[in-house]
Every structure is written in C-alpha cells, then in structure tokens.
Amino acid sequence: FDFFKRLIINKQNDYTHYVVIPHFTEGSENAFEVINTIPKDKLILLDKLVAGVDGQFGAVYENFEKDIYGALEKALPQLSKYHTIKINVPANTYHPDEILKGFRAFCQQYAFSYKVVHNIANEPIKEGEAYINLMEDDLVILIEKILATKMKLGKHVGVISYNETPLKKLILNGITTISTDFTMMGQKAAQLILDQSTEHIEIPFKVTIRASL
Structure with a gap:
C-alpha cells in the first residue's frame, strides 16, 4: 500500500x-x-x-456480496444434497470481505451449516460437504484430497471454483464455477476511457453448473 x-x-x-x-x-x-x-x-x-x-x-x-449470494441461490438445487458448505479463504491472501458477507447470508437464509477454511491442506474431507474454492493452487490440493477418499465428487462431496477457465470444463467431467466476465470488464473500462465517461458499470456474475456439484 x-x-x-x-x-x-x-x-x-x-x-x-x-x-x-x-x-x-x-x-x-x-x-x-x-x-x-x-x-x-x-x-x-x-x-x-x-x-x-x-x-x-x-x-x-463486481458486487461481491450480491454476486456470491445470487450464484449460490442458482446452485441451490445441486447444493441441497449437502448439509455443510465450506469456503476456502487462504491466510495472507486478499479477498474482499463482501464475499464472506454474502456467503454467510446465503448459508443462514437457507439453513446450511458453514465454515470459513484458511488452510485446505489441513481440512478433513467429509461426506455431505460442499467446498467453495477461491485460489487455483488450493483447487489442486482439494481435488487430490477428495480423490484419495472413496467419495464421489458431485455425489458425496461438492466443489465450486471461483473464476471460469477452459481447463475446468475438462477436469473430472467438469468443475462447477462462479465467475465474473473479466473480458467484459476490460472492454468496459477501455470504453470509459475512450468516452471520457464517469459511468458506473456493474459486471454480471455467471454460474456454470458441472459434474463437481
């Protein structure tokens, strides 16, 4: 800073x-x-x-609080097979506080048990839990831990990953993602500069349901 x-x-x-x-x-x-x-x-x-x-x-x-709440609402039919949702927010990394506000509000509204995890490597994987993962490196650790059990991804354990990438379409028949449109964000910012505009533009948030949930 x-x-x-x-x-x-x-x-x-x-x-x-x-x-x-x-x-x-x-x-x-x-x-x-x-x-x-x-x-x-x-x-x-x-x-x-x-x-x-x-x-x-x-x-x-991005409207971080509204985005995660709305995304989880759209995934509610798939999430309903789990009793607990855990969000992995690694220590010593930056993520907006609004993400956790929206996450907690959703879990409380729909009566899910929930937990904020700071080190996924030390977190036991249990049946009936869904995991929201914010960092790419931690996604690898989480998937390895799940594969080391007899639990089936998308049935016994669920995974949602922040930020869509082409690879997530392919991993284990597909990883469910919640993501903003970064291409649109860049295009809109460039247009504001070209137009000398002071407009405020909220970028939409997208949910892509795949086999991991």
Whole structure:
C-alpha cells in the first residue's frame, strides 16, 4: 500500500487516466484518502468500488456480496444434497470481505451449516460437504484430497471454483464455477476511457453448473 501511495503522489500529472484495482493486503482502510487525490476525471476504479471515494469518476466493478449470494441461490438445487458448505479463504491472501458477507447470508437464509477454511491442506474431507474454492493452487490440493477418499465428487462431496477457465470444463467431467466476465470488464473500462465517461458499470456474475456439484 505504501508503494501505491508513493506512486500516485509522484505520478499525478503523468497520465490521462489512472485505472486502479483497489485490492490491498494492508492499509485498505486508508485507500480512499489516497485515491481521492487523483483527479476524478482521470480515475477509473476497476473490479471494486471503495467507500469514501467521492466525486464523479468512472468504475467497472463486481458486487461481491450480491454476486456470491445470487450464484449460490442458482446452485441451490445441486447444493441441497449437502448439509455443510465450506469456503476456502487462504491466510495472507486478499479477498474482499463482501464475499464472506454474502456467503454467510446465503448459508443462514437457507439453513446450511458453514465454515470459513484458511488452510485446505489441513481440512478433513467429509461426506455431505460442499467446498467453495477461491485460489487455483488450493483447487489442486482439494481435488487430490477428495480423490484419495472413496467419495464421489458431485455425489458425496461438492466443489465450486471461483473464476471460469477452459481447463475446468475438462477436469473430472467438469468443475462447477462462479465467475465474473473479466473480458467484459476490460472492454468496459477501455470504453470509459475512450468516452471520457464517469459511468458506473456493474459486471454480471455467471454460474456454470458441472459434474463437481
């Protein structure tokens, strides 16, 4: 965060636009103060809105809390075969707090037991549980752990992975994914710059149900 702060202060007049992805592992509570020093007609926030950033500026963003809640609702017919949902959020990595807010709200609304896991390698795999995985490396660990049991993926244990990739269509007859449209996000951000626009655009979130759930 300190590097970001120095960069913004020292480069205020060097560019026509500043596209900021405001994900910080530390110092995020003060991010709005630094971002507010950028002239608003030059500012584009990408992926996330930041509370406290004022004025007229462009933004292309995900609504993390609403997105995960809505995605899990769409997967409810498949999730109903499980009694517990666990979300894997590795320690020392950044993920918006809104993801966990939406996850907890869904589980409470639909009476699922739930748990936030910080180290999937140490988590026992149990029948009747579904796992939401945020990081690609942890997806490999999770699948290896499931394959080491006699449980069947999509029947005894479920897996949902964040962010669609071509490979997830093929792994174990398909991994269920929840994902924003990153291509659209980039295109919309570029269009805001070309149009000198201060529009705020929320990017849609997609659920792809496959055999893993």
